[in-house]
Amino acid sequence: MAKNDILGETLWDAYSDKVTTLMNNPTHQGEITEETAAANGNKLIVADFGAESCGDAVRLYWEIDPGDKIVNSKFKSFGCGTAIASSDVMTELCIGKTVQEAVKITNIDVEFALRDNPETPAVPPQKMHCSVMAYDVIKKAASLYLGVSEESFEDEIIVCECARVSLGTIQEVIKLNDLKTVEEITDYTKAGGFCKSCIKPGGHEDREWYLVDILENTRKEMDEEKMAAAADAGSAGEFATMTLVQKIKAVDAIIDESVRQFLIMDGGDMEIIDIKDSGEYIDIYIRYLGACNGCASSSTGTLYAIESTLKEKLAQNIRVLPI
Amino acid sequence: MKVYVDNNATTMMDPAVVEAMQPFLTEQYGNPNSIHKAGSSIHPALASAVDQVYTAINAADADDIIFTSCATESNNWVLQSTWIDDILNGDKDHIVTTEVEHPSILSTCKFLEEQGVKVTYLPVNEQGVVEAHTVSSFITEKTALVSMMWASNETGMLFPVKEVSKICREKGVKFHSDAVQAVGKIPVDLQDVDIDFISFSAHKFHGPKGTGALYIKNSQKLSPLFHGGEQMAGRRSGTLNVAGIIGMGKALEIATTNIGGKMAEISAKRNKIEDALLELEDTFTIGDRNNRTPNTILISIRGVEGEGMLWDLNNGEIAASTGSACASEDLEANSVMLAIGADNELAHTGIRLSLSRFTTDEEVDYIIAHFTDAVKRLRAISSSYAIVQPTPGGEASCEVH
Incomplete structure (x- = not known):
């Protein structure tokens, strides 16, 4: 809440001029009959989405030629100004496309086509959700024509219905651009920029996936990946840049691999007590266990063997100090 | 032609009201609570406005009519102070109201529920009104207050306030009515209806915005909502809205003078429109015309979505209103519509x-003609009136909202 929110928005002022023009005079309003389509040697497909009791309903008509091309399209709509204007643009976008191409039309495509300029949304966010029904009705018409289920067009999980942004895209964009806020996700993908239902629970409609959760989980994954990367980097020789825990693990791994078995053969063992990095040296404090404890070689030959192994495998400035 | 038929939202100020207020916005600007002449000279005009308001609703001298900033303030005052006086500091725990009240009642009740108050929201019948026996059956020993509107803003339907007032008196429960759509439109006689509190607002009857009032029977206890100076005998502090109060007095005097004649004139025009619109196929209006405020029509037009209809009316310079969810910022369906x-x-x-x-x-005549044209245009676009039916499998039903 701030100065610009105090008086709120006047709903109709947020509509683009194109919305106004098309609401007043929709170009493709009307019907296509079976007879007309048949006379042209084409097939007619009619699909509904929404219902009066829902507040908005649209009926889409496609006349499709034998090559799957939509040669004519009309609509009928029970709805508000944005429902009528967006239905009109939807039919416009369908004409000339094949059915397979038309399925790729998104609600965002429709909304963009209604903009007066690329920067300003054509309809206010809450209207995007309820009145732009293009994708749903197109999907239905295409499924009827192709004789497949509507679900078959959904090869991925759609998080934002308005902008048709998939879960995979959102996760990828977060990782690629190191995004930290939902606002940044919206800036990059437009997901969550319209009806806002997918941002967090409590919006216009319930969703299965919310941007806040996706962001949190992806960030968690990224942190894990970063740690794994650091550990990998360590084994690649960058011992000095590791965290303390990683250093201990790395040292332990080397001991396990090259040292411990020889100590155990002699009835002894060792443990790492601490690692201190003074800058010039990395001091690894160890304690001998069992037979090693008090063995003469433990401060000479054995110690030298341990130190030179760690130096060779991890870093040249390592000193091993038994306590 | 510009036509304004959204008078349940707000009204044009009567020029005579503007004229009555004018001096108190310019040369007579004194604070009536000041001791000097600039202040005290305001008193006669204020006293006369107070008289006008008492007379218009037939309040007794022992009653209080306290001027507020709006009916929302009056409604908040009654509900919040009832909570403080009779629930927090008393032995009650319950308020009864209806599902179709104005947001200033419903939101305040929701707020009180968050504070632990029990609230019953009574349903309406198919006429859009709550029946008196329904109110009666939900009152308990712990009920502090019944709050029920006098007339509906959406439908104009009149609620059985007189019957409910008797029930409340018998059961010893206080009764408040949001009378914002009744005062100035129909006779409101507080000697005839025995009620503890009513809220009303000047801008609904051709007075200024920003002036409301709360009627308090017998000057009974109700802790102030606004604490401060000694204005309104300490019941509602804040410098008096002098011009607003004078405007309310004048507006209410005009509205209630020969109110029967005024109602007959308005309802004749209303009925003419209603009859003409009902001639259109597949339309119906809500509520018995004889039990409505004389100025209101709520009409349903099959196949024409409310915001779309409002759009076409607006293109014809007609200002009306819709309960359609599409026209509201939050897209919430209208509570009255759903409640019916x-x-x-x-x-x-x-x-x-x-x-x-x-x-x-x-x-x-202009409304009838333009309305009819808009219905024709939008039904020509409407899927509800389409002839070619969906390809088998292409039908849809409402899954959301």
């Missing part, structure tokens, strides 16, 4: 026309 529950479609096809005494015969 007759038909889900209604929630999206309702158009409210609310006339005033300034509505002319020419405007009535």
Whole structure:
């Protein structure tokens, strides 16, 4: 809440001029009959989405030629100004496309086509959700024509219905651009920029996936990946840049691999007590266990063997100090 | 022609009211609570406005009518102070109201529920009103207050306030009514209806915005909502809205003088519009015309969504209103429409026309003509009136909202 929110928005002022023009005079309003389509040697497909009791309903008509091309399209709509204007643009976008191409039309495509300029949304966010029904009705018409289920067009999980942004895209964009806020996700993908239902629970409609959760989980994954990367980097020789825990693990791994078995053969063992990095040296404090404890070689030959192994495998400035 | 038929939202100020207020916005600007002449000279005009308001609603001298900033303040005052006086500091725990009240009642009740108050929201019948016996059956020993509107803003339907007032008196429960749509439109006689509190607002009867009032029977206890100086005998602090109060007095005097004649004139125009619109196929209006405020029509037009209809009316310079969810910022379906529950479609096809005494015969004819054209145009686009039916499998039903 701030100065610009105090008086709120006047709903109709947020509509683009194109919305106004098309609401007043929709170009493709009307019907296509079976007879007309048949006379042209084409097939007619009619699909509904929404219902009066829902507040908005649209009926889409496609006349499709034998090559799957939509040669004519009309609509009928029970709805508000944005429902009528967006239905009109939807039919416009369908004409000339094949059915397979038309399925790729998104609600965002429709909304963009209604903009007066690329920067300003054509309809206010809450209207995007309820009145732009293009994708749903197109999907239905295409499924009827192709004789497949509507679900078959959904090869991925759609998080934002308005902008048709998939879960995979959102996760990828977060990782690629190191995004930290939902606002940044919206800036990059437009997901969550319209009806806002997918941002967090409590919006216009319930969703299965919310941007806040996706962001949190992806960030968690990224942190894990970063740690794994650091550990990998360590084994690649960058011992000095590791965290303390990683250093201990790395040292332990080397001991396990090259040292411990020889100590155990002699009835002894060792443990790492601490690692201190003074800058010039990395001091690894160890304690001998069992037979090693008090063995003469433990401060000479054995110690030298341990130190030179760690130096060779991890870093040249390592000193091993038994306590 | 510009036609304003959204008078249940707000009204034009009567020029005579503007004239009455004018001196108190310019040369007579003193604070009536000041001791000097600049202040005290305001008193006669204020006293006269107080008289006008008491007379208009037939309040007794022992009653208080306290001027507020709006009916929202009056409603908040009654509910919040009832909570403080009778629930927090008393042995009650319950408030009864209806599902179709104005947000200033409903939101305040929701707020009180968060504070632990029990609130019962009574349903309406198919006429859109709560029946008196329903109120009666929900009152308990712990009920502190019943709050029920006098007339509906959406439908104009009149609620059984007189019957409910008797029930409340018998059961010893306080009764408040949000009378914002009744005062100035129909006779409100507080000697006839025995009620503890009513709220009303000047801008609904051709007075200024920013002046409301709360009637308090017998000057009974109700802790102030606004604490401060000694204005209004300490019941509602804050420098008096002098011009507003004078405007309310004048506006209410005009509205209630020969109110029967005014009602007959307005309802004749309203009925003419209603009859003409009902001639259109597949339309119906809500509520018995004889039990409505004389100025209101709520009409459902099959196949025409409310915001779309409002759009076309607006293009014709007609200002009306819709309960359609599509026209509200939050897209929430209208509570009155849903509460009536007759038909889900209604929630999206309702158009409210609310006339005033300034509505002319020419405007009535213009509304009928333009409304009819808009219905024709939108039904020509409407899928509800399409002839070619969906390809088998292409039908849809409402899954959301």
